[in-house]
Amino acid sequence: MLKLNKFPIGIFDSGVGGTSIWKEINTLLPLENTIYLSDSKNAPYGDKNKQEIIDLSIKNVEFLLKQHCKIIVVACNTATTNAIKILREKYDIPFIGIEPAIKPAALQTKTNTIGILATKGTLNSDLFEKTSSAINKKIVKKEIVGKGLVDLIESGKLHSNEMTELLSSYIIPLMNENVDCLVLGCTHYPYLIPQIREIVGDKIQIIDSGEAVARQTKSILEKHSLINTSSKNSSHKFYINKDKKVLEILISNDRKNLKVIEEDF
DSSP: OOOOTTSOEEEEESSSTTHHHHHHHHHHOTTOOEEEEEOGGGOOGGGSOHHHHHHHHHHHHHHHHHTTOSEEEEOOHHHHHHHHHHHHHHOSSOEEOOOOOHHHHHHHOSSSEEEEEEOHHHHTSHHHHHHHHTSOTTOEEEEEEOTTHHHHHHTTOTTSHHHHHHHHHHHHHHHTTTOOEEEEESTTGGGGHHHHHHHHTTSSEEEOSHHHHHHHHHHHHHHTTOOOOOOSOOOEEEEESSOSHHHHHHTTTSOSOEEEEEOOO
16 A cells, blocks of 8 residues: 655645745644645636636646645635635545635624735635625625735735835725724735735734644644654755746745746646
8 A cells, every 4th residue: 555644745826825825834744745836827816717717726736646745735715715626526635725714803803894805716706705604794894806916926026116005005995994803815915914014013913824724734634644754854846837036035935955846837
């Protein structure tokens, strides 16, 4: 019987943003080998229709399965909310999805008003509507489509004046709406937390799903007896189908045994 424990965790996103999830998984599970797929050529997914998102997600999964991944993390809110049901039906492998952390925000808000910054594809999805409608009806949800934010991050303009202006145009109105919790509904957005904090100060709590996804990944690995117990240094491969410079910058402060591969897929 083939032992799958040493096989890698597969992670994919529409681009480089899902590395925020990879960092959380790598921190919690340092012995695990990982393969990250950045479909930057097709980013952002949030502007695409449901079938396009499903087709791209299937393509990504097929790539990761060829790399012998033992579990796949869909590190993209848009892909999760639009495609994960299809993926789970199609493939006999555990999938971990990611959704905007609306429930934690609803439990923590003191003003009963939460902001949700996400892509159009996530906010318009059936899964988001189902999750959103399940929270306390007294909670007022202010949904903001973060149009253009992913594009700027993918193009290396994370710290540009253009980013500051665009982000301010989305965040400042929320402060006038009595919002005290801001849910980041895209895996690219945690990279914007320092800039968001400069805008809101300590008036708004910022909530993302990264740590919860890492904990769920560990839980599923344990459930299926797939935890890697090897004492060897873990290896991490990052595949990207566009210029790899931005990806390399985002992971440059992490461990050294990383390999970034620019490949058309």
